[in-house]
Amino acid sequence: MSVSYNDFVIRFANVNGSGSASANGMFAKALFRMGIPVATRNIFPSNIQGLPTWFEVRVSEQGYLGRREGVDIMVAMNAETLVEDVASLKPGGYLLYDNSKPLAKTLRRDDINEIGIPIATMLLPQFSDPKQRSLFKNITYLGALAGLLNIEFDVITGMVSTQYKGKDDLIEPNIRALEIGRQYAVDYLAAPLPIQVRRSDQVGDRIMVEGNMAAGLGSVYGGATVCAWYPITPSTSVAEAFELHANRLRIDRDSGQKNFAIIQAEDELAAIGMVIGAGWNGARSFTATSGPGVSLMSEFLGLAYFAEIPAVLWDIQRAGPSTGMPTRTQQSDVLAAAYASHGDTKHPVLFPATPKECFDFAADALDLADRLQTPILVLSDLELGMNDSLSEPFEWDDARRYDRGKVLDADDLDKMEVFGRYLDVDGDGIGFRTYPGTHPEKGAFFTRGTSRDEFAAYTESEEAYQRNMERLLKKWETAATLVPQAEIEGTGNSVGVMYYGTTATPMPEALDLLAPEGIQMDACRIRAFPFGANVRDFIGQHDVIFVVEQNRDAQMRTLLINEFDCDPNKLVPVTYYAGMSISADFIHRHISEYYQANKLPRLTEVQ
Amino acid sequence: MTFVAKPRTHHPNLPLNEIGLTRRDYEGSVSTLCAGCGHDSVSAAIVQACAELSLPPHRFAKVSGIGCSSKTPSYFLNKSHGFNSVHGRMPSVATGANLANRDLYCIGVSGDGDSASIGLGQFAHIVRRRINMLYIVDNNGTYGLTKGQFSATNDKGSTSKKGVPNLYEPIDLVSLALQIGASFVARSFSGDKRQLVPLIQAGLRHQGMAFIDVISPCVAFNNHQGSTKSYDHVRNHSLNVVDADYIPINEEITADYPPGTTEEVRMPDGSTLRLHKTDNDYDPHDRVGALNYVQRRAEEGETVTGLLYVDPDAADCHEIMDTVHRPLNELGEAELCPGSKALAAINQSFR
Numbered sequence: 001m002s003v004s005y006n007d008f009v010i011r012f013a014n015v016n017g018s019g020s021a022s023a024n025g026m027f028a029k030a031l032f033r034m035g036i037p038v039a040t041r042n043i044f045p046s047n048i049q050g051l052p053t054w055f056e057v058r059v060s061e062q063g064y065l066g067r068r069e070g071v072d073i074m075v076a077m078n079a080e081t082l083v084e085d086v087a088s089l090k091p092g093g094y095l096l097y098d099n100s101k102p103l104a105k106t107l108r109r110d111d112i113n114e115i116g117i118p119i120a121t122m123l124l125p126q127f128s129d130p131k132q133r134s135l136f137k138n139i140t141y142l143g144a145l146a147g148l149l150n151i152e153f154d155v156i157t158g159m160v161s162t163q164y165k166g167k168d169d170l171i172e173p174n175i176r177a178l179e180i181g182r183q184y185a186v187d188y189l190a191a192p193l194p195i196q197v198r199r200s201d202q203v204g205d206r207i208m209v210e211g212n213m214a215a216g217l218g219s220v221y222g223g224a225t226v227c228a229w230y231p232i233t234p235s236t237s238v239a240e241a242f243e244l245h246a247n248r249l250r251i252d253r254d255s256g257q258k259n260f261a262i263i264q265a266e267d268e269l270a271a272i273g274m275v276i277g278a279g280w281n282g283a284r285s286f287t288a289t290s291g292p293g294v295s296l297m298s299e300f301l302g303l304a305y306f307a308e309i310p311a312v313l314w315d316i317q318r319a320g321p322s323t324g325m326p327t328r329t330q331q332s333d334v335l336a337a338a339y340a341s342h343g344d345t346k347h348p349v350l351f352p353a354t355p356k357e358c359f360d361f362a363a364d365a366l367d368l369a370d371r372l373q374t375p376i377l378v379l380s381d382l383e384l385g386m387n388d389s390l391s392e393p394f395e396w397d398d399a400r401r402y403d404r405g406k407v408l409d410a411d412d413l414d415k416m417e418v419f420g421r422y423l424d425v426d427g428d429g430i431g432f433r434t435y436p437g438t439h440p441e442k443g444a445f446f447t448r449g450t451s452r453d454e455f456a457a458y459t460e461s462e463e464a465y466q467r468n469m470e471r472l473l474k475k476w477e478t479a480a481t482l483v484p485q486a487e488i489e490g491t492g493n494s495v496g497v498m499y500y501g502t503t504a505t506p507m508p509e510a511l512d513l514l515a516p517e518g519i520q521m522d523a524c525r526i527r528a529f530p531f532g533a534n535v536r537d538f539i540g541q542h543d544v545i546f547v548v549e550q551n552r553d554a555q556m557r558t559l560l561i562n563e564f565d566c567d568p569n570k571l572v573p574v575t576y577y578a579g580m581s582i583s584a585d586f587i588h589r590h591i592s593e594y595y596q597a598n599k600l601p602r603l604t605e606v607q
Numbered sequence: 608m609t610f611v612a613k614p615r616t617h618h619p620n621l622p623l624n625e626i627g628l629t630r631r632d633y634e635g636s637v638s639t640l641c642a643g644c645g646h647d648s649v650s651a652a653i654v655q656a657c658a659e660l661s662l663p664p665h666r667f668a669k670v671s672g673i674g675c676s677s678k679t680p681s682y683f684l685n686k687s688h689g690f691n692s693v694h695g696r697m698p699s700v701a702t703g704a705n706l707a708n709r710d711l712y713c714i715g716v717s718g719d720g721d722s723a724s725i726g727l728g729q730f731a732h733i734v735r736r737r738i739n740m741l742y743i744v745d746n747n748g749t750y751g752l753t754k755g756q757f758s759a760t761n762d763k764g765s766t767s768k769k770g771v772p773n774l775y776e777p778i779d780l781v782s783l784a785l786q787i788g789a790s791f792v793a794r795s796f797s798g799d800k801r802q803l804v805p806l807i808q809a810g811l812r813h814q815g816m817a818f819i820d821v822i823s824p825c826v827a828f829n830n831h832q833g834s835t836k837s838y839d840h841v842r843n844h845s846l847n848v849v850d851a852d853y854i855p856i857n858e859e860i861t862a863d864y865p866p867g868t869t870e871e872v873r874m875p876d877g878s879t880l881r882l883h884k885t886d887n888d889y890d891p892h893d894r895v896g897a898l899n900y901v902q903r904r905a906e907e908g909e910t911v912t913g914l915l916y917v918d919p920d921a922a923d924c925h926e927i928m929d930t931v932h933r934p935l936n937e938l939g940e941a942e943l944c945p946g947s948k949a950l951a952a953i954n955q956s957f958r
Binding site for chain 2: 220226245258265272273275282285394398402434436438458
């Protein structure tokens with residue numbers, strides 16, 4: 001029988017709150033430490049204890065990190081979901097289950113391999129405490145998997161020792177449970193299976209980290225001093241990561257006091273209000289929320305747009321509308337973010353695709369907010385934010401200086417004849433501002449959400465109002481040159497594909513799946529709104545462009561059509577929005593079908 | 608209302624304060640509120656209070672929400688930055704401003720619609736966080752800018768200009784502030800400058816949340832017979848429990864009140880707040896007692912004014928959070944950026 005290495009999907013079916021996350025995380029980390037590319041996905045309920053939860057690991061020597069459909073190995077540890085878990089296995093797949101109780105006959109499938117391990121029975125004489133038995137059940141199947149898949153055992157035992165450093169009495173029983181599982185696999189099962197792992201060099205110097213962790217850390221590096229937030233899944237860990245790292249890295253050496261302030265606000269309205277108050281008063285500040293929070297914050301975003309106050313908002317998107325599926329992923333806040341608030345408003349939006357980009361955009365967003373004096377929204381999602389992903393390591397250039405934008409100090413004001421807060425002195429649509437308390441006589445102005453003239457005086461003059469609105473458009477053009485530009489790869493094909501954020505993750509695999517069918521496309525990864533000139537050019541240069549995204553209404557496509565006034569017929573929507581992350585199989589299938597239905601020329605036919 | 612611009616030149620004989628400024632240096636733009644509006648008296652009291660304290664007029668952050676009251680930060684302290692934000696959200700903006708720069712004096716002016724209706728949640732939470740600021744509510748019981756609807760502080764049974772009675776229970780911001788942790792709670796009347804100015808001075812010097820509910824009659828929509836927030840009604844039904852005299856650090860404390868009826872409170876900055884008791888049973892350090900007294904009197908139709916509660920030793924939000932003394936908005940890369948070496952170690956922790 002032929003053996004395949006480093007290429008499978010394994011899914012762990014557990015009960016929420018049963019302590020499985022730690023064992024499952026160790027499984028993924030062990031493979032990562034063996035140099036094998038892995039991608040992890042938590043599929044969890046909006047619940048704390050008792051409901052079903054799944055953890056999926058995609059193992060791919062080629063480095064494909066997107067979700068792949070079908071499961072090769074199912075670790076079925078939740079009786080409640082056994083029926084659907086058995087059904088989700090691909091033909092030829094492996095069902096690993098606790099056969100202390102026999103599997104119901106109705107669950108039997110002829111086309112899969114059952115691997116029964118009497119975990120509960122084996123643990124009964126070993127651990128007298130039922131709670132321990134329940135916890136070590138997870139460690140035991142991890143040990144069995146080590147035997148079945150050929151995971152280097154010392155990598156796992158090494159992790160146990162590191163994880164429980166200082167709690168030495170926990171190390172021995174954990175290792176004992178691992179051994180029990182592995183020994184059983186070696187003694188009684190056909191270990192190793194034809195699906196195996198082996199050490200690889202495909203990880204390189206990459207790290208494994210959650211996007212939200214990267215966002216919080218990047219905000220520390222980017223100089224945020226004020227964080228105000230309100231708990232909401234899946235964004236909460238952004239603020240928590242900021243606090244975690246700030247408590248380590250932002251303590252004043254002499255006084256032991258904090259070089260930052262973090263407030264858990266009473267609601268999202270207050271959170272964004274605090275961010276805007278702090279931004280107005282010259283501190284770099286940010287908040288993190290999800291779709292429902294963006295709805296609540298919209299009034300304030302309009303104020304910050306119109307009054308021109310820096311702010312950074314992370315939206316870790318989840319499945320809407322309304323409360324939707326709060327623990328599932330989507331890219332469905334694109335339009336809500338881009339045009340948040342009443343009146344003519346629009347905001348720069350950044351679309352990170354990897355943890356590294358979350359880190360980079362966190363600092364960039366703070367610079368952009370100060371430079372453009374406007375809210376910057378960063379659209380991540382649950383897929384990126386809450387799952388450990390392989391990522392290029394974080395980098396920081398020590399020569400980098402924060403761009404605080406156009407801010408006048410007392411000396412600047414003394415040298416000036418005229419100060420007008422909203423005067424467009426440089427022709428880029430951005431005025432000079434002052435922080436409160438700068439100068440005894442000069443530079444004070446009144447900030448308001450009402451219309452005003454160039455000198456910040458209240459006015460209802462049509463001309464002054466319109467001049468101001470036009471200047472904001474000029475600033476928008478400046479913004480288009482400063483935000484991260486789209487990444488374009490192409491060889492002059494007539495068909496293109498556009499995508500953004502986590503839709504980029506499965507894209508290399510999707511393109512590889514399409515290539516043998518003669519389907520070759522140029523690719524454009526949008527990284528920010530307003531779109532740069534290269535996005536306009538990309539649309540102009542291609543006859544057909546697939547816009548791949550994770551929402552029902554093809555929101556990015558709408559945004560492109562609206563901003564560029566381009567022909568809607570050439571932008572073909574490919575949308576997946578069921579709440580899991582979009583897979584390469586889905587993209588492949590839909591583009592392939594479109595080619596077939598519309599008889600688009602393929603490379604082989606052209607040649 | 609007159610719209611004649613204020614002359615730029617000052618009267619040569621205007622008295623100078625300790626930092627060589629006259630009261631005119633603390634003024635703002637010409638008010639656009641109705642003639643006789645109580646809110647203008649509050650603005651004038653703020654001007655007088657700041658001038659007498661010789662505070663630098665550019666070292667304030669003035670914040671407000673939306674409504675007649677929220678327009679008033681334009682009408683005092685023109686040398687300071689002001690921020691007229693969105694309806695009911697002044698507390699969050701003030702919180703952010705205070706987090707960014709703890710060295711500025713922060714004055715928030717709000718109204719009863721702004722703080723007791725749409726912004727009641729934010730009001731409650733800024734009080735419990737003890738942000739170091741002076742929070743004034745110009746309380747007229749009515750929505751002025753939208754022409755006379757009842758606000759949530761309007762007393763049950765009080766009538767509108769058209770004679771329609773208010774059917775709902777009032778929210779008393781003073782009682783609420785006492786209950787949820789304000790360390791300085793006072794009530795006054797816009798028409799009583801002798802009481803209001805020292806209260807504002809003490810509130811400015813107080814370290815933490817200083818809340819003053821100022822009954823400020825609306826001459827356009829809530830100054831008729833039947834209103835419980837009219838000039839006549841408040842004058843006839845207010846009960847002063849504690850007079851506050853504010854004494855700056857360097858001024859000698861004179862004893863012109865009979866011994867046994869005054870109490871001196873040492874403020875954190877070394878200045879003194881002298882409380883003159885007109886009712887010997889009233890203890891302004893007893894939070895529960897204050898709450899009880901205010902509500903009992905309200906039942907009898909009386910509005911208690913004066914300094915109702917003060918805790919001069921309470922910590923403010925920065926102290927609670929243990930932030931550095933330097934304003935956060937002054938910190939640069941050296942204090943804020945951990946650098947590439949630390950990042951290499953962090954990367955390693957993710958391998």
